Amino acid sequence: xxxxxxxxxxxxxxxxxxxxxxxxxxxxxxxxxxxxxxxxxxxxxxxxxxxxxxxxxxxxxxxxxxxxxxxxxxxxxxxxxxxxxxxxxxxxxxxxxxxxxxxxxxxxxxxxxxxxxxxxxxxxxxxxxxxxxxxxxxxxxxxxxxxxxxxxxxxxxxxxxxxxxxxxxxxxxxxxxxxxxxxxxxxxxxxxxxxxxxxxxxxxxxxxxxxxxxxxxxxxxxxxxxxxxxxxxxxxxxxxxxxxxxxxxxxxxxxxxxxxxxxxxxxxxxxxxxxxxxxxxxxxxxxxxxxxxxx
Numbered sequence: 001x002x003x004x005x006x007x008x009x010x011x012x013x014x015x016x017x018x019x020x021x022x023x024x025x026x027x028x029x030x031x032x033x034x035x036x037x038x039x040x041x042x043x044x045x046x047x048x049x050x051x052x053x054x055x056x057x058x059x060x061x062x063x064x065x066x067x068x069x070x071x072x073x074x075x076x077x078x079x080x081x082x083x084x085x086x087x088x089x090x091x092x093x094x095x096x097x098x099x100x101x102x103x104x105x106x107x108x109x110x111x112x113x114x115x116x117x118x119x120x121x122x123x124x125x126x127x128x129x130x131x132x133x134x135x136x137x138x139x140x141x142x143x144x145x146x147x148x149x150x151x152x153x154x155x156x157x158x159x160x161x162x163x164x165x166x167x168x169x170x171x172x173x174x175x176x177x178x179x180x181x182x183x184x185x186x187x188x189x190x191x192x193x194x195x196x197x198x199x200x201x202x203x204x205x206x207x208x209x210x211x212x213x214x215x216x217x218x219x220x221x222x223x224x225x226x227x228x229x230x231x232x233x234x235x236x237x238x239x240x241x242x243x244x245x246x247x248x249x250x251x252x253x254x255x256x257x258x259x260x261x262x263x264x265x266x267x268x269x270x271x272x273x274x275x276x277x278x279x280x281x282x283x284x285x286x287x288x289x290x291x292x293x294x295x
Contacts, residue, residue, distance in 0.1 A: 067102040076158030077126035113235040124210030126164040136199035150206040171217035189268040230258040
């Protein structure tokens with residue numbers, strides 16, 4: 001565990017303005033092997049060196065925010081008082097800043113990742129969405145959208161959370177932007193279940209959906225959305241991604257881009273189980289960013 005000062009000195013920043021700017025120094029699987037195929041005799045040493053580098057670098061994500069938190073709270077998708085009561089100390093101050101003020105951008109790090117998760121959860125749940133109205137959540141086979149953890153588990157709205165389900169138009173998207181959200185959402189998974197973001201049945205899925213919609217409405221490309229989505233997933237699931245990084249290193253995978261690292265084979269519940277079973281060394285203990293599936 002690193003001190004706050006050390007982390008501030010060593011962090012990467014991935015910035016997401018209207019068009020996402022990708023930092024060239026982001027540490028991902030794509031940068032593990034450089035300058036050609038690895039030599040078999042140095043494969044383990046190279047993997048261990050890469051892992052040591054990752055353990056000293058904290059990924060952060062800067063995203064355009066504005067009055068998004070205020071909008072979600074203003075319609076009751078977030079009950080402001082109940083939401084702020086979840087936190088104390090600096091966390092309450094941060095939560096208050098995100099729902100009471102309109103910062104042009106915010107930096108998501110491992111300290112505030114859980115707070116941002118909850119606000120994005122409310123955003124994804126309440127923003128008017130074709131995915132929520134016509135996708136798997138609305139499929140009669142599953143008994144209705146109110147039966148899922150991502151809806152019934154949201155306990156800090158004004159009234160019933162289903163009163164806000166896909167009801168509020170917080171951002172306008174063109175048909176192409178909506179389609180872009182659908183394509184990217186179908187390719188982003190999480191280790192708590194086997195469903196993609198297109199089926200946001202838990203809090204992480206619903207929060208990622210809200211995040212993707214926000215990015216698309218700002219004009220982000222699919223690649224930019226995948227890259228930003230990976231940064232956010234890393235902050236929410238740091239221990240799981242430590243394991244994924246070890247797997248990528250030990251297998252000598254040279255082209256582990258964001259799309260691969262968010263795929264079902266790597267980070268869905270069943271995919272991650274196979275990854276974990278294949279890794280030779282358990283991951284270093286890391287602080288949890290926002291891995292819990294409740295408020």
